[in-house]
Ligand SMILES: Nc1ncnc2c1ncn2[C@@H]1O[C@H](COP(=O)(O)OP(=O)(O)O)[C@@H](O)[C@H]1O
Ligand SMILES: Nc1ncnc2c1ncn2[C@@H]1O[C@H](COP(=O)(O)OP(=O)(O)O)[C@@H](O)[C@H]1O
Ligand code: SF4
């Protein structure tokens with residue numbers, strides 16, 4: 001039975017970095033993994049492949065007939081990667097692209113039959129019908145939200161919970177990717193509890209993460225002995241087990257402001 | 263002749279704060295101003311009114327027949343304010359709301375005939391057909407982009423330029439809202455020049471800004487003698503003159519990375 005997991009969070013909070021390290025750790029553990037980058041930035045899979053790959057939407061805009069081998073690439077430990085790409089700036093719908101990509105993967109390619117885990121890396125700045133596409137397609141068995149203790153990422157996290165609740169989609173956990181703000185761990189733990197979930201990982205902010213990114217590798221591959229690699233492996237275990245997923249109960253604006261001011 | 267100016271930038275970069283201070287300064291200068299908040303966060307006009315106002319999309323979702331007095335509120339020095347509101351999380355399109363609001367303002371209300379300046383406060387995290395609505399409606403005579411020297415806001419700024427170029431919309435200038443990063447002023451100046459524009463303001467990061475925000479006022483109203491109030495007034499002058507607007511020439515990913523690494 002294949003697991004479809006969506007990873008949401010505000011732009012720049014660490015979704016791609018975390019998703020690719022989870023993917024690498026799960027692959028080391030023997031799982032067959034596919035990462036679907038749904039962020040218009042199309043940089044979800046660089047540290048798994050070593051460089052940027054062509055995006056599906058770019059190929060479609062060129063008018064080409066696409067085959068699986070044009071868009072699905074294999075990276076570290078056999079992790080399969082696809083980048084949806086973004087809308088044509090100013091005109092298209094980012095969500096449309098995600099829907100087109102998922103339909104392609106289901107109809108044209110056999111990849112969904114060949115993997116154990118699919119990770120969708122999705123921006124959470126705007127919680128519209130577009131970015132909830134993986135969920136609306138009924139595919140996603142659980143979502144994780146990445147945040148830090150700062151107000152903007154927590155605001156985005158709460159808004160994502162509104163979307164999950166509206167769609168009846170279960171939240172598997174909240175991940176704190178540390179920005180070393182005061183009282184961050186307590187804020188994120190309190191936020192996770194108050195929406196009926198839990199903080200499942202606290203990822204320390206470490207220079208080795210950006211060093212590996214610059215080298216074009218995940219931490220799992222580039223610095224397997226690092227402390228943060230161990231945190232990513234624990235997270236990978238949680239994803240593969242992914243129990244306790246529950247539909248969250250978002251906070252109102254007032255409660256959110258009170259919670260996120262230390 | 264009425265001026266329509268859009269202010270774009272990544273979430274949390276300072277759009278609402280800057281837009282409301284520009285509005286307050288323009289109103290002090292005798293201009294009649296309307297602020298249209300197009301960010302689903304719906305917090306564009308809090309410091310002009312003193313509290314949050316009902317959003318248009320919320321009223322429409324309640325099924326009410328709306329009149330101008332239900333959605334347009336008057337704040338500091340007579341600045342008129344409207345909050346579009348966001349999509350229903352997970353299902354709607356943020357852009358649809360903006361289109362509905364602009365159509366309402368043009369058809370039902372006479373407000374467009376009663377002001378000299380309209381400021382649209384629009385998120386720039388996702389440059390899709392939705393958020394470019396004020397531009398696609400052919401209304402906007404010029405856009406400003408707010409950024410800092412950090413990579414993510416610059417990346418968003420460059421992506422906004424792609425959208426402006428695609429729609430043939432002129433960029434009036436780049437605003438640096440300081441995050442006190444190393445070499446920020448030089449990075450933003452270089453970025454603005456390389457896209458064929460200029461940095462029109464460098465807004466210092468000052469605690470008085472957040473103090474006024476907590477009191478529910480702009481800096482123009484709450485701390486008129488502060489240094490940063492003078493910067494906002496200069497910016498207001500630039501907006502009312504808004505002369506050198508030109509369609510920008512966005513950078514490719516490679517050039518962007520080189521430019522934003524000090
Ligand atoms: N735990 C961490 N420690 C240090 N840097 C991190 C950590 N997590 C992410 N980063 C850095 O933060 C930046 C943004 O991360 P990224 O995964 O690209 O965010 P997103 O995908 O949410 O936009 C990257 O440069 C990444 O290296
Ligand atoms: N020049 C500045 N100095 C200090 N704080 C600032 C400045 N500009 C904005 N801020 C603060 O940054 C936060 C985000 O600003 P906001 O205008 O809400 O961003 P956006 O509308 O782009 O999401 C606010 O708390 C605001 O007070
Ligand atoms: S659904 Fe979302 S991504 Fe698509 S156009 Fe609307 S706001 Fe943009």
Ligand SMILES: [Mg+2]
Nearest residue numbers: 015016039044
């Ligand atoms: Mg990313």
Ligand SMILES: [Mg+2]
Nearest residue numbers: 277278301306
């Ligand atoms: Mg805002």
